[in-house]
Amino acid sequence: MKLLIVEDDQFHAGFMLETVSKNLPEVSEITCVADGMKGVEEAESGLYPAVVLDLQMPGRNGVEAARAIWSAHPDTRILFWSNYADEAYLRGITNIVPETSAYGYVLKTTQASRLGLALRAVLIEGQIIVDREINGFHQRAMTTHTALSESEFNVLVDVALGLTDKLIADRRAMSLRSVQNRLLSLYQKLGVDDEGGAFNKRTRAINRAMSGRMLNIETLIAAERELLPWLEQHS
Amino acid sequence: MKLLIVEDDQFHAGFMLETVSKNLPEVSEITCVADGMKGVEEAESGLYPAVVLDLQMPGRNGVEAARAIWSAHPDTRILFWSNYADEAYLRGITNIVPETSAYGYVLKTTQASRLGLALRAVLIEGQIIVDREINGFHQRAMTTHTALSESEFNVLVDVALGLTDKLIADRRAMSLRSVQNRLLSLYQKLGVDDEGGAFNKRTRAINRAMSGRMLNIETLIAAERELLPWLEQHS
DNA sequence: AAATCGCTTGCGGGTTCCCGCACATTTCTT
DNA sequence: AAGAAATGTGCGGGAACCCGCAAGCGATTT
Numbered sequence: 001m002k003l004l005i006v007e008d009d010q011f012h013a014g015f016m017l018e019t020v021s022k023n024l025p026e027v028s029e030i031t032c033v034a035d036g037m038k039g040v041e042e043a044e045s046g047l048y049p050a051v052v053l054d055l056q057m058p059g060r061n062g063v064e065a066a067r068a069i070w071s072a073h074p075d076t077r078i079l080f081w082s083n084y085a086d087e088a089y090l091r092g093i094t095n096i097v098p099e100t101s102a103y104g105y106v107l108k109t110t111q112a113s114r115l116g117l118a119l120r121a122v123l124i125e126g127q128i129i130v131d132r133e134i135n136g137f138h139q140r141a142m143t144t145h146t147a148l149s150e151s152e153f154n155v156l157v158d159v160a161l162g163l164t165d166k167l168i169a170d171r172r173a174m175s176l177r178s179v180q181n182r183l184l185s186l187y188q189k190l191g192v193d194d195e196g197g198a199f200n201k202r203t204r205a206i207n208r209a210m211s212g213r214m215l216n217i218e219t220l221i222a223a224e225r226e227l228l229p230w231l232e233q234h235s
Numbered sequence: 236m237k238l239l240i241v242e243d244d245q246f247h248a249g250f251m252l253e254t255v256s257k258n259l260p261e262v263s264e265i266t267c268v269a270d271g272m273k274g275v276e277e278a279e280s281g282l283y284p285a286v287v288l289d290l291q292m293p294g295r296n297g298v299e300a301a302r303a304i305w306s307a308h309p310d311t312r313i314l315f316w317s318n319y320a321d322e323a324y325l326r327g328i329t330n331i332v333p334e335t336s337a338y339g340y341v342l343k344t345t346q347a348s349r350l351g352l353a354l355r356a357v358l359i360e361g362q363i364i365v366d367r368e369i370n371g372f373h374q375r376a377m378t379t380h381t382a383l384s385e386s387e388f389n390v391l392v393d394v395a396l397g398l399t400d401k402l403i404a405d406r407r408a409m410s411l412r413s414v415q416n417r418l419l420s421l422y423q424k425l426g427v428d429d430e431g432g433a434f435n436k437r438t439r440a441i442n443r444a445m446s447g448r449m450l451n452i453e454t455l456i457a458a459e460r461e462l463l464p465w466l467e468q469h470s
Numbered sequence: 471a472a473a474t475c476g477c478t479t480g481c482g483g484g485t486t487c488c489c490g491c492a493c494a495t496t497t498c499t500t
Numbered sequence: 501a502a503g504a505a506a507t508g509t510g511c512g513g514g515a516a517c518c519c520g521c522a523a524g525c526g527a528t529t530t
Contacts, residue, residue: 009343011246108244151507162427162439165487178508184489185506192397198466200516201488203438204397210452211459217445217452224446231433386477400517413478419519435486436518 002029004048006039008057023116036060040068050123055082055089061218063092074098079122080105085134088219104129155182157223160206239283240267241274243292258351271295275303285358290317290324296453298327309333314357315340320369323454339364390417392458395441
């Protein structure tokens with residue numbers, strides 16, 4: 001069984017290599033590349049049933065790379081690992097994972113034994129595993145009425161990209177008032193309404209979302225790459 | 236000579252430990268801690284003439300830690316090292332470095348030999364060294380009329396915190412119109428004016444600044460910690 | 471000494487945003 | 501099948517923002 005590791009930090013790559021060779025004897029061959037583009041190119045060959053993917057990478061981030069890989073080979077099993085428990089990543093992943101496949105999401109701070117378990121469970125057994133830290137985070141958000149719905153999250157991304165209400169309405173195919181309604185609920189859920197009238201709600205919401213790790217720069221940069229073509233064609 | 240290493244990633248800490256022991260025979264004792272708070276506590280003893288500081292850390296980030304260390308022991312020589320060439324970090328550092336001391340800023344991606352040189356130059360020789368990648372970046376910004384002045388940067392931070400124009404005026408002790416003037420030049424320098432009228436300039440400026448690595452979440456979280464007390468006392 | 475440059479401030483008006491009120495539609499629950 | 505919850509749309513007004521015009525001030529340049 002062949003395994004592909006995509007990881008730009010050499011020390012982390014080394015550690016992963018070591019952990020894999022200790023825990024997964026059924027892996028016969030390991031390829032290691034250092035950025036998302038190369039990872040996608042390499043995976044296009046279709047030779048890799050299993051991939052380990054870092055989420056923070058220059059060029060193309062982990063979620064984008066995964067989408068490319070899965071669109072060519074939907075059965076690929078992918079283990080994501082990341083420095084941060086960002087809700088934005090989990091949201092991005094759950095949106096693109098095919099029905100037929102398996103994935104996992106573990107933090108780089110988890111100890112080697114748990115990483116070994118996750119590697120086996122996801123890449124060999126085909127299960128779905130999300131680290132407690134990330135999932136708890138997500139669950140807590142889901143229960144306390146602060147979970148962002150799909151449309152709310154979309155509007156949040158567009159606002160953070162710097163779009164105007166009207167342009168968001170065009171892009172997401174809704175009316176101006178609807179966009180503003182989504183914004184109202186965003187302000188509630190992000191706690192901007194409870195902070196007194198001192199703030200500019202729009203920018204404060206972006207700040208809260210980023211501080212609360214529901215949004216990150218990588219996600220925004222990726223979203224911008226999708227926005228630009230639409231913008232040109234639209235004007 | 237005693238050395239303090241503050242680094243939350245165990246692999247990077249290990250690599251640093253190894254590089255130091257290979258390149259700096261005059262270091263007799265090395266202490267390693269994993270977060271900013273502990274680093275500051277440890278450094279308060281005054282036993283460390285030299286410190287290596289990671290910039291991305293949970294709790295208190297590298298720039299804040301450095302400020303605390305330098306305010307107690309201004310002669311401490313500090314080598315910062317970081318994953319990213321963020322202008323915000325360099326700006327934060329140059330604002331707080333004492334006249335009497337030395338510092339360095341190197342990227343984690345630089346090869347061991349250059350890291351060894353920087354370690355010796357800063358911690359032993361007391362020179363000031365900034366990696367080419369970071370400095371070039373900074374220099375380029377300085378020459379192409381896109382450098383942000385001190386007051387512009389302050390306003391940028393406040394805008395990104397979600398403050399309203401009026402509140403920024405109060406906080407920075409200027410008139411409303413002055414704040415808006417700083418915003419105008421920010422829009423120019425961040426290239427928001429050249430993008431056509433489709434954007435909300437205020438949020439777009441935040442986006443450009445973060446994408447362009449002139450601002451990052453760590454800096455904003457630190458700025459927020461300074462803002463909150465002022466906000467309470469002011470209302 | 472004159473000129474230039476950067477920062478500051480006031481005024482006024484056009485634009486966008488924020489959001490209460492009211493109502494239609496869709497989706498999920500029970 | 502009835503009710504609840506989420507989402508979509510229009511109208512209108514008050515607030516905040518964006519910014520041209522005009523004028524003053526301190527520092528550096530020539």
